Amino acid sequence: MAAIKPLAIIAGVGPGTGASVALRFAREYTVILLSRTASSFDSVVSEIKSNGGEAYGIPTDISNEKSVKDAFAQIKSNHADTPVAAAIFNAAGGFVRKPFLEVTLGEWDGTWAVNGRGAFLFSQSTLPLLSASTNLPHPPTLIFTGATASVKSSALFTTFATGKFALRALSQSLAREFGPKGVHISHAVIDGVIDIPRTKEWLTEVPDAKISSNAIADAYWHLHTQPRTAFTWEIDIRPYVEKW
Amino acid sequence: MAAIKPLAIIAGVGPGTGASVALRFAREYTVILLSRTASSFDSVVSEIKSNGGEAYGIPTDISNEKSVKDAFAQIKSNHADTPVAAAIFNAAGGFVRKPFLEVTLGEWDGTWAVNGRGAFLFSQSTLPLLSASTNLPHPPTLIFTGATASVKSSALFTTFATGKFALRALSQSLAREFGPKGVHISHAVIDGVIDIPRTKEWLTEVPDAKISSNAIADAYWHLHTQPRTAFTWEIDIRPYVEKW
Amino acid sequence: MAAIKPLAIIAGVGPGTGASVALRFAREYTVILLSRTASSFDSVVSEIKSNGGEAYGIPTDISNEKSVKDAFAQIKSNHADTPVAAAIFNAAGGFVRKPFLEVTLGEWDGTWAVNGRGAFLFSQSTLPLLSASTNLPHPPTLIFTGATASVKSSALFTTFATGKFALRALSQSLAREFGPKGVHISHAVIDGVIDIPRTKEWLTEVPDAKISSNAIADAYWHLHTQPRTAFTWEIDIRPYVEKW
Amino acid sequence: MAAIKPLAIIAGVGPGTGASVALRFAREYTVILLSRTASSFDSVVSEIKSNGGEAYGIPTDISNEKSVKDAFAQIKSNHADTPVAAAIFNAAGGFVRKPFLEVTLGEWDGTWAVNGRGAFLFSQSTLPLLSASTNLPHPPTLIFTGATASVKSSALFTTFATGKFALRALSQSLAREFGPKGVHISHAVIDGVIDIPRTKEWLTEVPDAKISSNAIADAYWHLHTQPRTAFTWEIDIRPYVEKW
Numbered sequence: 010m011a012a013i014k015p016l017a018i019i020a021g022v023g024p025g026t027g028a029s030v031a032l033r034f035a036r037e038y039t040v041i042l043l044s045r046t047a048s049s050f051d052s053v054v055s056e057i058k059s060n061g062g063e064a065y066g067i068p069t070d071i072s073n074e075k076s077v078k079d080a081f082a083q084i085k086s087n088h089a090d091t092p093v094a095a096a097i098f099n100a101a102g103g104f105v106r107k108p109f110l111e112v113t114l115g116e117w118d119g120t121w122a123v124n125g126r127g128a129f130l131f132s133q134s135t136l137p138l139l140s141a142s143t144n145l146p147h148p149p150t151l152i153f154t155g156a157t158a159s160v161k162s163s164a165l166f167t168t169f170a171t172g173k174f175a176l177r178a179l180s181q182s183l184a185r186e187f188g189p190k191g192v193h194i195s196h197a198v199i200d201g202v203i204d205i206p207r208t209k210e211w212l213t214e215v216p217d218a219k220i221s222s223n224a225i226a227d228a229y230w231h232l233h234t235q236p237r238t239a240f241t242w243e244i245d246i247r248p249y250v251e252k253w
Numbered sequence: 254m255a256a257i258k259p260l261a262i263i264a265g266v267g268p269g270t271g272a273s274v275a276l277r278f279a280r281e282y283t284v285i286l287l288s289r290t291a292s293s294f295d296s297v298v299s300e301i302k303s304n305g306g307e308a309y310g311i312p313t314d315i316s317n318e319k320s321v322k323d324a325f326a327q328i329k330s331n332h333a334d335t336p337v338a339a340a341i342f343n344a345a346g347g348f349v350r351k352p353f354l355e356v357t358l359g360e361w362d363g364t365w366a367v368n369g370r371g372a373f374l375f376s377q378s379t380l381p382l383l384s385a386s387t388n389l390p391h392p393p394t395l396i397f398t399g400a401t402a403s404v405k406s407s408a409l410f411t412t413f414a415t416g417k418f419a420l421r422a423l424s425q426s427l428a429r430e431f432g433p434k435g436v437h438i439s440h441a442v443i444d445g446v447i448d449i450p451r452t453k454e455w456l457t458e459v460p461d462a463k464i465s466s467n468a469i470a471d472a473y474w475h476l477h478t479q480p481r482t483a484f485t486w487e488i489d490i491r492p493y494v495e496k497w
Numbered sequence: 498m499a500a501i502k503p504l505a506i507i508a509g510v511g512p513g514t515g516a517s518v519a520l521r522f523a524r525e526y527t528v529i530l531l532s533r534t535a536s537s538f539d540s541v542v543s544e545i546k547s548n549g550g551e552a553y554g555i556p557t558d559i560s561n562e563k564s565v566k567d568a569f570a571q572i573k574s575n576h577a578d579t580p581v582a583a584a585i586f587n588a589a590g591g592f593v594r595k596p597f598l599e600v601t602l603g604e605w606d607g608t609w610a611v612n613g614r615g616a617f618l619f620s621q622s623t624l625p626l627l628s629a630s631t632n633l634p635h636p637p638t639l640i641f642t643g644a645t646a647s648v649k650s651s652a653l654f655t656t657f658a659t660g661k662f663a664l665r666a667l668s669q670s671l672a673r674e675f676g677p678k679g680v681h682i683s684h685a686v687i688d689g690v691i692d693i694p695r696t697k698e699w700l701t702e703v704p705d706a707k708i709s710s711n712a713i714a715d716a717y718w719h720l721h722t723q724p725r726t727a728f729t730w731e732i733d734i735r736p737y738v739e740k741w
Numbered sequence: 742m743a744a745i746k747p748l749a750i751i752a753g754v755g756p757g758t759g760a761s762v763a764l765r766f767a768r769e770y771t772v773i774l775l776s777r778t779a780s781s782f783d784s785v786v787s788e789i790k791s792n793g794g795e796a797y798g799i800p801t802d803i804s805n806e807k808s809v810k811d812a813f814a815q816i817k818s819n820h821a822d823t824p825v826a827a828a829i830f831n832a833a834g835g836f837v838r839k840p841f842l843e844v845t846l847g848e849w850d851g852t853w854a855v856n857g858r859g860a861f862l863f864s865q866s867t868l869p870l871l872s873a874s875t876n877l878p879h880p881p882t883l884i885f886t887g888a889t890a891s892v893k894s895s896a897l898f899t900t901f902a903t904g905k906f907a908l909r910a911l912s913q914s915l916a917r918e919f920g921p922k923g924v925h926i927s928h929a930v931i932d933g934v935i936d937i938p939r940t941k942e943w944l945t946e947v948p949d950a951k952i953s954s955n956a957i958a959d960a961y962w963h964l965h966t967q968p969r970t971a972f973t974w975e976i977d978i979r980p981y982v983e984k985w
Contacts, residue, residue: 109430112373114373117370125419164429167426171422178414182410217968218970224970224971238952239978243977432739465724472719475716475719488729492727493728597914602858609850613850624841660907667894670897
C-alpha cells in the first residue's frame with residue numbers, strides 16, 4: 010500500500026506563478042488549490058492529474074472568513090491525518106495604478122482584503138497544520154509571493170505597495186515566531202513581468218525579458234527543501250534585463 | 254490687522270508626540286486637532302490658548318469615512334480661505350503583542366482601520382488643501398509618525414508591524430507623487446519608548462532612556478522648514494541608549 | 498571675558514556642503530577646516546572671519562596617517578582645553594563612473610583611501626575629543642556625508658558605491674557604540690546634485706532641481722541640536738523633483 | 742571522448758562553506774581552488790578526486806595583484822578553451838571584534854585587502870572568462886559570500902561590517918551591469934554560525950542551531966541553475982533558531 014502523500018495548499022492560482030507552483034509541488038505532494046472561481050484551477054487540476062498527480066480545487070474567497078473556514082473544514086474532512094508539507098500564499102488583489110487622489114476607498118480597502126485579511130486567514134489556517142505535521146521529508150514551509158512593490162513604493166502605486174508592504178511584514182514576523190518551531194517561512198520578491206498569455210505582447214525587444222513562472226516554482230521548491238539549519242527568509246527574482 | 258495664520262492639522266493627539274507637535278506648530282500656526290474623544294485634545298487646546306496660540310479640537314474617528322468628511326467640512330467652513338501649511342498623521346491603533354495564532358480577526362483588521370484606512374482618509378483630505386495653499390513660509394508638509402515596527406517586523410508583532418509597514422508604504426509613494434508638486438511628505442521612525450506618564454516607571458536605570466516628545470516635535474518642525482531643494486523623506490529617532 | 502567657543506572640525510571643504518556647513522557651524526563654534534590644499538578652504542576661512550567668526554584651515558591629506566596625526570597635534574596645541582562640539586566628515590574621493598572591467602586597481606583602492614581609511618583616521622582622531630568634551634550646549638556630534646550610492650549600488654558605480662557603503666557601515670557601527678556614551682553619530686544620504694558652480698548648467702528645466710548646500714547645513718545643525726533622548730542616525734536629503 | 746567539463750573557480754576554501762561549495766560544484770565541474778596556503782585546499786582536492794571529480798588548488802593571496810594574475814595565468818594555461826561556468830568569492834579577512842578606538846590601521850586596511858581589493862581582483866579576473874563562456878548548461882554565475890554584517894553594522898564590528906558592506910555594494914553594482922549580459926551575480930547573507938570543527942562547542946543547547954555548509958552549497962547550486970528569466974541577486978540563510 011502506498012504511503013499517503015503530504016498536502017501542499019496553494020491560495021491564488023492564476024495562469025502564472027500559482028499554476029507553475031502547483032505543478033511543481035504536485036510532483037511530490039497532493040495539491041489543494043484555493044481560488045475564487047473553479048475556472049481558475051480547473052485546468053491546473055486536470056494537468057496535474059494527467060501527469061499522474063493528485064489535485065483538488067476548492068472555490069474560496071480568501072478574504073472572507075467563512076469561506077476560508079469552510080475550505081479548511083473540507084480539507085480536514087477529506088484529508089484527515091494527512092500531513093501538510095507546504096502552503097503557498099499567492100493571492101493578489103486587483104492591481105490599481107492611478108494618482109492617489111483618484112483612488113477610491115473601495116479600491117484602498119481592497120488591497121487589504123487580499124494582502125492583509127486574506128494572508129491572515131490563510132496563515133492562521135495553515136500554520137497549525139504545518140506545525141503539527143511530522144515525518145515530512147523537508148521542514149514544513151509557508152511561502153508568500155511578493156512583488157517589486159513589497160520593498161519599493163513607487164508613485165501611483167499607493168494601493169498595491171501598501172498591501173505588499175503589509176504582506177511582507179506579516180511574513181517577516183511569522184518567520185521570527187515560527188522559524189524556531191521548525192516551520193520555514195519565506196517571502197519572494199518577484200521583480201518583473203511574468204511570462205503569461207496576458208503579457209505576451211510586452212517586453213518583446215530582447216528574449217527572456219519576462220520571468221518564467223516555472224523558474225519561480227523551482228525557486229519555491231528549493232526554499233522548501235532547505236533544512237532547518239539553513240532557512241532563507243527572502244529572495245528576489247528578476248529577469249536578467251530588469252532595471253532595478 | 255494681523256495676517257491670518259495658516260493651519261496645521263494633526264490627527265492623533267495623545268499625551269506624547271501629538272501634544273508636543275501641536276504645541277510646537279502652534280507657535281506659528283493655528284492648530285486643528287482630530288482625536289476620537291474631546292478628552293484627548295481638551296488640555297492641549299487649553300495649553301495652546303494659554304500660550305497665546307489658537308487651537309481647535311474636532312472629535313473624529315479617523316478610520317470612519319463619514320466622520321473624517323464631517324471634520325474636514327467643518328474645517329473648511331470655519332477656516333475658509335485659510336491655507337493649510339502642515340498635516341501630521343500621528344494616529345495609532347490599539348497595540349497588540351501576542352502569538353500570531355491568538356490574534357483575532359478584529360484585532361487584525363483594527364491595525365488597518367487606523368494605519369491603512371485612517372491614513373488614507375487623512376491623506377486624501379489634507380493633500381488637496383496642502384497642494385492648493387500658497388504664500389506659505391515653508392513648503393506644505395505632510396508627516397507620518399512611524400515606529401520601530403515600520404522597518405522591522407518582530408515576532409509577536411504581526412498586527413502592529415503590518416499596519417506600520419503599510420503606513421510607510423503609503424508615505425513613500427506619496428513622497429514620490431507629491432514631492433514634485435512641491436508638497437513635502439515625511440515619515441519618522443520613532444524607535445523607542447516615549448517619555449509620557451504611562452511609561453514613567455519604565456527604563457529608569459539610566460537617565461534620558463526615553464524619547465522626549467518635544468524633541469520629536471522639534472524634528473518635525475525642522476522637516477517642515479526644509480526648502481524644496483532639500484526634502485527629507487525619512488528620519489529615525491531613538492534614545493542614545495536604545496538597542497537597534 | 499568671553500567664554501572660549503567650542504570647536505567644530507570639518508574634513509573635506511569644497512564649494513558645496515563643506516563650505517556651507519562650515520559657515521553654519523561658525524555661527525556658534527570656532528571652525529577647523531581640513532582639506533588637501535589651502536585653496537580649498539581659504540575663501541571659507543575669509544568669509545567666516547568677515548562674518549565675525551573664527552576659523553582655521555589645516556592642509557591635510559585625510560587618507561594619510563601622518564598627515565592626519567600632524568593636523569590633530571596642531572589642533573590640540575593651538576586649542577588646548579577647548580571642547581570639541583562637532584566633527585563632520587565630508588571628504589569625497591575622486592568620482593569614477595565607468596564599466597567595471599575598465600576600473601584600475603588605483604581607482605579602486607582610491608575609494609577606500611578616502612571613504613575607508615580617511616573616515617577611520619578622522620573618526621579615531623575626533624571621537625576621543627568629542628567623548629571628553631563637557632559643558633556643551635548640545636551632545637557632541639559626528640556626522641558623515643553619504644550619497645545615493647550609500648544605499649543603492651548602480652551599474653558603473655562599483656567604485657563610488659563600494660566606498661560609500663563602507664562609510665555608512667562605519668557610521669552605523671559607531672552610532673551603536675558611541676551613542677550610549679552620549680556621542681551623536683549621524684549619516685546623511687545626499688540624494689541629488691548639489692547646486693555649486695560646477696553643476697550650474699545641469700538640471701535647468703525646473704527651478705530648484707539641485708540641492709542647496711545651505712539646506713544641508715541647516716539639516717546638519719538640526720541633527721547636532723538633537724538631545725540625547727532623540728538622536729537621528731540617518732536622514733535622506735533630495736530635491737523635490739528627484740527620481741528615487 | 743568525454744566532453745571537457747567547465748570550470749568552477751572558488752576563492753577562499755576553509756573547512757566550511759568553501760569546501761562544501763567545492764564538493765557540490767565538483768559533481769558537475771572541474772573545480773579550481775584558490776587559497777593562501779595549500780594546506781587549506783589539499784584535503785578538499787583529495788576528497789573531490791576520491792569522489793571521481795577533478796580539482797586543482799593554486800596557492801593565491803587574493804589581495805595581491807601579482808599573485809592573482811599568476812593564478813589566472815596558470816588557469817588559462819592549464820585549461821585553455823575550457824569554459825568557466827561559475828566563480829565563487831568566499832574569501833574572508835581576519836575577523837576583528839573590538840572597540841573602535843582599539844582597532845589598528847593595519848586591521849582596518851586588512852578588511853579592505855580581502856573584501857575590497859580581493860573581491861575586485863577576483864571579479865576582474867573571472868568576469869571576462871564567465872562572459873566569454875558559451876554552451877553552458879546554466880548561465881555563468883558569480884556568487885559572493887556575505888554575512889550578517891553585510892546588512893547590519895553592529896557595535897564593535899566596524900572592521901568586519903565595513904568590509905562586508907563594501908563587498909555587497911560591489912556585488913549589487915555588478916549584478917546590474919553584468920546581469921543584462923547574461924552573467925548571474927548573487928550575494929548570500931550568511932546569518933549565523935557555520936557548523937565546522939572550530940565552532941563545535943558553540944550553540945549546543947538546541948539541535949541544528951548552526952548552519953550546515955552543505956546546505957549553503959545547495960543554495961549556491963540552486964542560484965547557479967536559475968535561468969536568466971529568473972535571477973536572484975540576494976538570499977539570506979540562517980538557522981531556524983537564529984535571532985534576527
